[in-house]
Amino acid sequence: MWKYSAVLLAALIGTNSAIAADTAPTDVKINEGEISSSLTGKAGDPASGREWYAGRKLGNCLACHQTTDLKELPFHGEVGPPMDGVADRYEVAELRAILVNSKEVLGDETIMPGFYTFKAGVRVADKFQNKTILQAQQVEDIIAYLKTLKE
Amino acid sequence: MAKSRNSIASILAAAGIVAAGVYGTASAGPDDNQLIVEGQSMVTEAAAPEGVEVEKIYSGWRFRSSETQSLQMDDFENPAMPLVDIGTDIWGTEDGAAGKSCQSCHNDASDSMKGIRAGYPKWSDKRGKPHTLETQINECRTDRMEAKAWKWESSEMLSMTALVGFQSRGMPVNVTTDGPMTKWHDMGKDLYFTRVGQLNMSCANCHEDNYGNMIRADHLSQGQINGFPTYRLKWGGVGSSHRRFKGCMENIRAVAYKRGSDEFIALELYLASRGQGLSVETPAVRN
Numbered sequence: 001m002w003k004y005s006a007v008l009l010a011a012l013i014g015t016n017s018a019i020a021a022d023t024a025p026t027d028v029k030i031n032e033g034e035i036s037s038s039l040t041g042k043a044g045d046p047a048s049g050r051e052w053y054a055g056r057k058l059g060n061c062l063a064c065h066q067t068t069d070l071k072e073l074p075f076h077g078e079v080g081p082p083m084d085g086v087a088d089r090y091e092v093a094e095l096r097a098i099l100v101n102s103k104e105v106l107g108d109e110t111i112m113p114g115f116y117t118f119k120a121g122v123r124v125a126d127k128f129q130n131k132t133i134l135q136a137q138q139v140e141d142i143i144a145y146l147k148t149l150k151e
Numbered sequence: 152m153a154k155s156r157n158s159i160a161s162i163l164a165a166a167g168i169v170a171a172g173v174y175g176t177a178s179a180g181p182d183d184n185q186l187i188v189e190g191q192s193m194v195t196e197a198a199a200p201e202g203v204e205v206e207k208i209y210s211g212w213r214f215r216s217s218e219t220q221s222l223q224m225d226d227f228e229n230p231a232m233p234l235v236d237i238g239t240d241i242w243g244t245e246d247g248a249a250g251k252s253c254q255s256c257h258n259d260a261s262d263s264m265k266g267i268r269a270g271y272p273k274w275s276d277k278r279g280k281p282h283t284l285e286t287q288i289n290e291c292r293t294d295r296m297e298a299k300a301w302k303w304e305s306s307e308m309l310s311m312t313a314l315v316g317f318q319s320r321g322m323p324v325n326v327t328t329d330g331p332m333t334k335w336h337d338m339g340k341d342l343y344f345t346r347v348g349q350l351n352m353s354c355a356n357c358h359e360d361n362y363g364n365m366i367r368a369d370h371l372s373q374g375q376i377n378g379f380p381t382y383r384l385k386w387g388g389v390g391s392s393h394r395r396f397k398g399c400m401e402n403i404r405a406v407a408y409k410r411g412s413d414e415f416i417a418l419e420l421y422l423a424s425r426g427q428g429l430s431v432e433t434p435a436v437r438n
Contacts, residue, residue, distance in 0.1 A: 056367075063367040075368040078179060079361050103351075111356040113349075121346035121353075123406045128349040 022136035025100075025116050033105045034093035039116065039136035049145030052138045059115065059134060059142055069149060080112060085151035095143045099134075115139060180363040181213035181372075186432070188224055191321045197428035205359060210429050211372040211437055214363070219384065223436040231313060231382035231389050231434030234306075238314025241307060247298025253311075256295060261318055268319035269431050272420045274331050281335055281416055284312045285391070303410040309380050309389050316380065316433030324377050324431060326423040339421025342414055348405030354418075357399075374399075375426045376419065378435025385438060392419055 023039050038044075052058040054070055062070060064079035090098070097105045101114035114120075115134040134142070186193040195210035212220060222228050242260050245252045257263040272281040275290075282290070288311050289300040301308040328336040343354045357366065358374035365371070379392040386394075393410040396418055400407035408414040 060367075075365070077366045078364040079366050079371075111352060111360065113351050119351070121348045121351040121403070121405060123347050123400075124349050125401070125404045125406050128404045131349070133349060 030097045030104045035096040036093045044140035044144030046144040046148050049141035053142050087147045087150045099139050181209045193430040200427045203425050211375050214370045214372040219438045234310045234313040235317050238310035247296035249297040251296045264315045264318040268316040269322045269325050312380050313434045319431040321430050323428050324426045328424050335417045335420050339417035342418050348403035350403040352403045376422045377426045377429045378432035381435045383437050
């Protein structure tokens with residue numbers, strides 16, 4: 001019992017401090033299509049990023065972007081451009097801006113969701129109100145993963 | 152900004168070349184298969200109605216796998232057909248305080264209901280708004296039969312809309328959008344292009360801009376409603392177009408409108424108008 005609550009406490013403190021260090025979605029500014037500093041102050045982890053990228057309840061990037069690096073997984077979408085070689089096409093600061101709010105960088109018309117913004121459609125379901133699709137660190141992790149996708 | 156727009160355009164052009172090698176998915180676009188049901192040829196592609204920004208309109212059948220397609224080509228295999236039979240039984244069964252059945256007023260459904268589905272939703276002076284098939288059926292039940300209204304998605308209602316819709320199978324969708332319907336058409340159009348939910352998408356993002364493309368395991372169609380009520384393999388049963396609208400809205404993490412709401416009636420009318428000229432396929436089969 002004692003052990004259990006210590007672990008729980010540690011977990012809670014861990015979560016809180018991580019969130020406290022994150023730049024809040026409303027404070028993130030996109031400057032000429034770029035966001036230069038990490039949303040968490042930390043570097044991203046490409047291995048975790050690969051997971052968030054493919055996860056259906058997370059980035060679900062694979063739903064729209066074909067990605068040769070993930071060819072072991074079925075069902076790559078065709079709605080957006082393939083991500084092969086994306087590391088050669090974009091700087092980290094550009095990728096961060098695209099992920100945070102695609103609409104501001106790729107244009108208002110894009111179907112791609114903004115992953116770290118509260119700018120959503122009307123009638124957002126209760127459980128997603130005032131929530132971003134991804135956490136700040138998950139965005140950083142996905143960017144780190146994208147930077148491994150060299151041609 | 153201008154710089155990144157340009158690079159995206161050129162990359163998208165390059166993407167067109169690569170797209171052929173999608174892992175585990177079909178290639179883009181509707182297929183060329185012909186829908187012939189029990190010897191009757193269906194119109195599954197037609198000229199885009201005025202104001203609809205697609206090259207042509209296509210039935211959702213053209214985007215389904217050949218296994219799913221074949222289920223709809225043979226009435227013995229079509230898993231929705233038992234509902235038509237149940238609907239036929241209900242048609243002739245008296246219900247309510249007035250002691251009447253549908254048949255008491257309308258005689259044989261195969262005569263009196265011919266072409267009806269193709270023209271719905273339809274203006275109702277009495278309601279001061281459009282009738283869907285469901286609301287018209289319920290008006291007959293409450294006002295003329297003095298029976299209880301059926302719930303929108305009840306098996307009785309689905310059986311009856313399947314039976315009535317079946318009498319229009321093969322006839323072109325032909326709804327009226329002028330006069331008092333204009334306002335409803337325009338409201339539906341607004342809803343079709345409004346971005347909803349946390350994922351911030353409109354119906355048009357998927358069904359106008361991306362039909363033919365794979366989104367994960369799903370081959371996007373134009374979201375036509377000419378086959379409803381439809382048997383959906385994923386539902387393991389038959390459902391109304393409003394059930395489908397609700398599902399799509401919930402997938403984009405939005406609060407859906409209610410079945411039978413003014414919003415969904417308007418959306419149904421607008422979608423019907425986007426499908427003018429396609430054959431009614433009721434009851435269709437989708438996955």
